[in-house]
Amino acid sequence: MAGVHVSTTINGDPVEFVCQPAEVLLDVLRNRVGLTGAKEGCGTGDCGACSVTLDGRLVCACLVLGAEADGRAITTVEGLASGGRLHPLQEKFIEHAALQCGVCTPGFLVAAKALLDRNPDPTVEQIRYALAGNLCRCTGYDKIVRAVQAAAAELATDAAQAGKSGKSKKTRKQTAA
Amino acid sequence: MSHDASLTNRNFKVVGTRVPRPDGVDKVTGRARYGADATAPGQLVGMILRSPHAHALIRSIDTSKAEALPGVKAVITSADLPDKVNGRRDLLDILENCMARGRALYDGHAVAAVAAIDAETAKQALKLIKIDYKVLPHVTDVDEAMQEGAPIVQPWVRTAGGDPNKETNVSQISEFGHGDVEAGFAEADVVIERSYKTEQTHQGYIEPHACLASVGPDGQGELWVTTQGHYTFRNQCAELLGMEIAKLKVTSSEIGGGFGGKTHVWMEPVALALSRKANRPVKLVMTRDEVFRATGPTCSTSIDVKIGVKRDGRITGAKAVLRYQDGAFPGIWGMLGAMTSWACYDLPNVKSIAYDVLVNRPKVAAYRAPSAPMAAFAVESTMDIVAGAIGMDPVDFRLLNAAKEGTRASYGPTYGPIGIRATLEAVKNHPQMKVKLKPNQGRGMACGFWFNFGGQTCATVNIGVDGTINVSVGTVDVGGSRASLSLIAAEELGVPYETVKCTIADTASLGHNDTTEGSRGTFSSGMAIIFACRNAIEELRNRAAKTWDIPVQDVHWQDGQAVALGIQHSNLQPLTLAQIAAKSPRTGGPIAGHNEVVADGAGVSFASHICDVEVDPETGATRVLRYAVIQDAGRAIHPDYVEGQFQGAAAQGIGWALNEEYIYGKDGRLQNPGFLDYRIPVCSDLPFIDTQILEIPNPGHPYGIRGVGETSIVPPLAAIGNAVSNAVGVRLTHVPMSPPRILKAIKAERSLAGDRRVSAG
Numbered sequence: 001m002a003g004v005h006v007s008t009t010i011n012g013d014p015v016e017f018v019c020q021p022a023e024v025l026l027d028v029l030r031n032r033v034g035l036t037g038a039k040e041g042c043g044t045g046d047c048g049a050c051s052v053t054l055d056g057r058l059v060c061a062c063l064v065l066g067a068e069a070d071g072r073a074i075t076t077v078e079g080l081a082s083g084g085r086l087h088p089l090q091e092k093f094i095e096h097a098a099l100q101c102g103v104c105t106p107g108f109l110v111a112a113k114a115l116l117d118r119n120p121d122p123t124v125e126q127i128r129y130a131l132a133g134n135l136c137r138c139t140g141y142d143k144i145v146r147a148v149q150a151a152a153a154e155l156a157t158d159a160a161q162a163g164k165s166g167k168s169k170k171t172r173k174q175t176a177a
Numbered sequence: 178m179s180h181d182a183s184l185t186n187r188n189f190k191v192v193g194t195r196v197p198r199p200d201g202v203d204k205v206t207g208r209a210r211y212g213a214d215a216t217a218p219g220q221l222v223g224m225i226l227r228s229p230h231a232h233a234l235i236r237s238i239d240t241s242k243a244e245a246l247p248g249v250k251a252v253i254t255s256a257d258l259p260d261k262v263n264g265r266r267d268l269l270d271i272l273e274n275c276m277a278r279g280r281a282l283y284d285g286h287a288v289a290a291v292a293a294i295d296a297e298t299a300k301q302a303l304k305l306i307k308i309d310y311k312v313l314p315h316v317t318d319v320d321e322a323m324q325e326g327a328p329i330v331q332p333w334v335r336t337a338g339g340d341p342n343k344e345t346n347v348s349q350i351s352e353f354g355h356g357d358v359e360a361g362f363a364e365a366d367v368v369i370e371r372s373y374k375t376e377q378t379h380q381g382y383i384e385p386h387a388c389l390a391s392v393g394p395d396g397q398g399e400l401w402v403t404t405q406g407h408y409t410f411r412n413q414c415a416e417l418l419g420m421e422i423a424k425l426k427v428t429s430s431e432i433g434g435g436f437g438g439k440t441h442v443w444m445e446p447v448a449l450a451l452s453r454k455a456n457r458p459v460k461l462v463m464t465r466d467e468v469f470r471a472t473g474p475t476c477s478t479s480i481d482v483k484i485g486v487k488r489d490g491r492i493t494g495a496k497a498v499l500r501y502q503d504g505a506f507p508g509i510w511g512m513l514g515a516m517t518s519w520a521c522y523d524l525p526n527v528k529s530i531a532y533d534v535l536v537n538r539p540k541v542a543a544y545r546a547p548s549a550p551m552a553a554f555a556v557e558s559t560m561d562i563v564a565g566a567i568g569m570d571p572v573d574f575r576l577l578n579a580a581k582e583g584t585r586a587s588y589g590p591t592y593g594p595i596g597i598r599a600t601l602e603a604v605k606n607h608p609q610m611k612v613k614l615k616p617n618q619g620r621g622m623a624c625g626f627w628f629n630f631g632g633q634t635c636a637t638v639n640i641g642v643d644g645t646i647n648v649s650v651g652t653v654d655v656g657g658s659r660a661s662l663s664l665i666a667a668e669e670l671g672v673p674y675e676t677v678k679c680t681i682a683d684t685a686s687l688g689h690n691d692t693t694e695g696s697r698g699t700f701s702s703g704m705a706i707i708f709a710c711r712n713a714i715e716e717l718r719n720r721a722a723k724t725w726d727i728p729v730q731d732v733h734w735q736d737g738q739a740v741a742l743g744i745q746h747s748n749l750q751p752l753t754l755a756q757i758a759a760k761s762p763r764t765g766g767p768i769a770g771h772n773e774v775v776a777d778g779a780g781v782s783f784a785s786h787i788c789d790v791e792v793d794p795e796t797g798a799t800r801v802l803r804y805a806v807i808q809d810a811g812r813a814i815h816p817d818y819v820e821g822q823f824q825g826a827a828a829q830g831i832g833w834a835l836n837e838e839y840i841y842g843k844d845g846r847l848q849n850p851g852f853l854d855y856r857i858p859v860c861s862d863l864p865f866i867d868t869q870i871l872e873i874p875n876p877g878h879p880y881g882i883r884g885v886g887e888t889s890i891v892p893p894l895a896a897i898g899n900a901v902s903n904a905v906g907v908r909l910t911h912v913p914m915s916p917p918r919i920l921k922a923i924k925a926e927r928s929l930a931g932d933r934r935v936s937a938g
Contacts, residue, residue: 020297027296036214037207039433041383042465046852049383077207086205094201097817100656100825102204103211103384103433125861132861135852137381137434138656139821140828141860 008069010035011079019066026050028066029076037077037106041135048134051107051114052076058114060133077106080113088158089113089151098147100138107134112148120159121152192668192880195817198660199679200431209431212387212403213462220389221250221292223451223461224299225444226306227471228281228288231315231537231845232328235279235308238289242305248298251455252306254289255279258450261419270506272417274540275446281310282330282505283537284846285470287444292451292459315537315845319502320479322346322536330505330535346535348507353515353588354496354528361494361526365485368494369563373555375894375912376838377477377502380544381829381857384433385468390448391458396420398452400427402445405435405653406692410442411684417446418453425449428683429653436829437543438473440692469850474839475544476501476510480555490569490577495524495587499531499552504541508533513548517891518556519587520626521597521783523580527587537845543694545826546627546887550833550894554912557623557895562908571899575624575785576601592781596809596873597624600785603807603869609787612803618791621899625784625891629884630695631776635688636705638666638713638770642762644755646672648709649682650702651690656825656886657818658698664814665703665880669710671737672754688773696884699814701776707879713770720764721752778877779884784808786827786892790900794923797916799835799901805867811875811883823889824866830893832858838913 003018010033017032026043029035029052041047043062050061053075054068080087089112092098099105108131115122115130122130127148128141136144203209240252255278262268272278277288289306293299314328321327329344337349362368384403392398398420404410407429415422432439448461463472478501485494497518501511515531529552564574579597586592604610604622614620639647648666652658663677691697714734721739722729725746733740739757741749761768789803806823813819836856840848849855874881894912901919902908907926911918 030213035207036210039211039384040213040462041385041433042852044465044851044853047383047465077205081206086202090202090205093205094197097195097198097657097821099201099204100818100821101382101384101432101434102200102209103382103431105204106207109205128861128863132859135383135857135859137383137436137829137857138825140824140858140866141863142824142866143817143821145860145865 004067006067006070008071009073011075021067023066024062025064025066025069026061029061035076035078039103039106048111049104049107051110051134053110053114058111075110077109080109087113088154089148092147092151092154096143096147096150098139098143104134104136108136108144112151116152116155120156124149187880189668191674192664192812192814193816194664195815196660196664196674198657199663200659211384211433212430215389215401215430216460217389217391217458220458220460221294221455222296222299223290223292223448223459224303225287225447225467226289226303227467228277228284228286229846230281230310230312231284231317232313233281234311234313235277235281235288236311237309239307240289243291243302246298246302246305248294249291249302250294250457251292251451252289252302253447253450253454257454258417258446262416268413268416271413271441272446274506275442275444283539285467285539287447287471290447290451292455317536317538317841317845319477319500319534319536322502322534323500323532330537334507334535347532348503348535349512349533351512351515351531352529355585356526358494358496358526358528362483362485364493366488367563367566368483368485369559369566370481370483371559371562371910373480373482373558373910375478375551375554377474377538378544378833378837378839379469379474379855380436380438382434382436382438385463385465386439386443386472387462388445388448389458389460390445390452392449392453394456396424398425398449400425400445400449401430402427403430403432403439405432405439405655405694407653408651408684408689409440409692410445413442414446414449418449426683426685429681432653432655435655436545437547437694440543440694443472465852466850469855470847471539473542474539475547476503476541476551478514478551480551482555482559484559484563486563486567488567490567490574492522492524492578494526495519495522497529497552497556499529500534501531501548502534502536502538504538505535506540507535508541510541510548514552516588517549517626518552521580521624522578523584524587529587545829545890549625549627549891550830553623553625553891554894554898557892558898558910561899572601572605572622593876594873595781595783596871597783599871599873600624600783600807600809603871604785604787607787607805607807609789609803609805609867612789614789617794617904618789618802619900619902619904620787620789621896621903622785622787623892623895623899625888627696627782627888627891629700629779629782630697631701631779632691632695632697633689634701634705634776635690635773636702636709637687638706638709640713640754640758640768642758644676644758646670646677648677648679648706649687650679650706651682651687652698652702653693654681655693655698656822657815658702661699661814661818662702662706665706666710669707670714670754696886697776697779700779700878700882700884703814703880703882704776704878705772705774708772708774709770711770712772713768716768716770717754717757720757720761720768723764724752724760725749778875780811780875780877782809782811782883782885782888784888784892786889786896788893788896788900790897790904792901792904792919794905797919797923799914799919801831801864803864805869806889807869807871808885808889809871809873809883810885811878812872812881813870814882816870819870819885820868822885823868826887826889827866827893828858828863830890831863831897834894834897834912834914836913836915
């Protein structure tokens, strides 16, 4: 079957690929683009290990066709750190031992970032429900929830400092985002 | 409880601190490579065709059309996997599980495999394979499989020690205990007897089985695989395929969870055989459907428990009869259930009888403290009923009968220092016990035991010229052990944690290591690293002595440096490890330490859990409100990851207790092979899980380590069972306690109300 030519943006970079019409975005990312951070845990949208954002919206990459990425912007776990600095969520996951085997971690980080982007100060319950689409079999979620709380607190402190120190810092943050 | 230094004679400096894990950055950036994340030039896609029948004769397999499909490079069946092990049944069982030999034994049993240039072609090829099945009668329930006239799963199976002419599904009967239980029951004031059932669950690791196999016509091969034991995988694959062990290099990828399910091979010999036939690398990755249907699960069980007790609470007799289904191949799972069933208690008269039973379900694999949770569910539920019958507090009742140092365990050995009583005391003092419950809420507690294991271990410590340390181990890191093992090396050498880098070596780079199972990773590799460090310290002292030109016996190792002892050497400034390392090219070459050991001395571990639940009487749905884990760790090397093991094990137990179950249809097919219908706990299902680490050092380990990974999956089934039963006022005896089962129990109780018999006495 003839391939589909797709022009898209992945983690801020322009990317072009050719994929089969029935090929899911997860397979494209992993097998054609070489980004293996998103994992296949189920292939049916039940585990969230392949979580990515598509134009800022959290999706399971196993339920999106590669062809649907055309003209849109994708963020994967590989796009969370900016330059040499980890995203506060990434730092807090390490600091709070919020991962054991780590295979679900990319999905959790992408989903948690999507939560904090729309709700910078979530309650424990809001965190638990926002992450209910991501399965973790190792941790019992305890340390994951705590890491997300800690990251939210740090981002709030960063934002307050950025507000105080004026415009230049804001510009830097926007570029990083 | 703080660490009792009297048993390890040691005050720790870095052990016990909460350092960042060395693989953290890789795992939060997506850089860590798991089973499915590797590629090789020219690789093919492997796929497996699986039986849709629970039990069927395979009359013929026609692969000609699949082979003719353009892009297909190899098709194999059991004909390509001949017996290379002279009929050795343990290995042949593993091979037959990888690929059916004449009969499909369960829904999902592999029957053929293909390797093709891409996934689409491989899928098409599977559809072109024609199999002529003759469907046979099947059995999936453990009690039915034991009945006369039940379909026979494996015609060659005889009960060990039984009638050599009688076909049966009971592969072995095991018995443990001491004393005279019948006399014990006769002596009792109250005797309680109950029957229980638990359904089959899966380990549920998020990463499906995956490997990348490459074998050339020269007989050399490489395997990249997600596994708990790459040495075990190497040995099994080499033996099953008739390869030489040294010529198959196996590298363990990062592992996305195992919990016992990745302790033996499932499809890796198939991938290697495909690669050998196609002469190209083959990547084989299971789907979630395949993972559920053909790998892993633990047993479903049916258990009877009888306890006799004096009015003062002392148990006079205890007996369990345990029936465990092992899937389509003989296993030891019932035996382990029998061994663990009464291990928490000090009993004068005790007996456990276990039946290992074959059914048409997947070959059972270890699942975290395998077999113990089901036995504990039955025993610990009955313990609560007995406590209620004699009007005693359930914690006091357990404390009165708890095992202690010197107790002869029901499975044979006599205990050294153990933590069961300490965990029970901690339960009594836990703040959760004082929280007032509301209507429809209930509290339960339960105890659990696990043996822990040591086994063959090998480690190397290499000291770089800049004084940094490479530690190579062969136990796969399933949950943060590289951090713990780096802490141990840093502690022993007296250097900062940050200077140590711990790597899981491939099978060509280090001697054999047993699989990471039995909570042995930190216990056994920790032991080997301590000895390897001491070996390296010997050499560091030699080099210092050489540098100073003094006798080596005058050189002492202290806080990461060589110190010259004696007034005659008072002019010599200590030499740090880094200074000695920098001189090493001129003082005798590289400095390393090695150790090969059978890590004996594993210390048994105990846990007690407290659980508060609320049950909705209209829907039967249960919510866990509060949960506390108290477990003896021996010594907690990295407390964060010890807590993580406690919490993760409890969460798996909660899922098992309330939701998870394999559901088979009348046709013997698995009805729910996916995470939508096999529902493991999600983030919004659980509360924060409180943990309390007790440290009663294991005298069998230089640092007092016991192993912490498994024990805490043992109490939850019973703790929740007791909590739910207390909440609804009806005893729940069937796990999972899903909403329909709870509603049914409530309704049955209501219809019985009025003429309920109290079966005490």
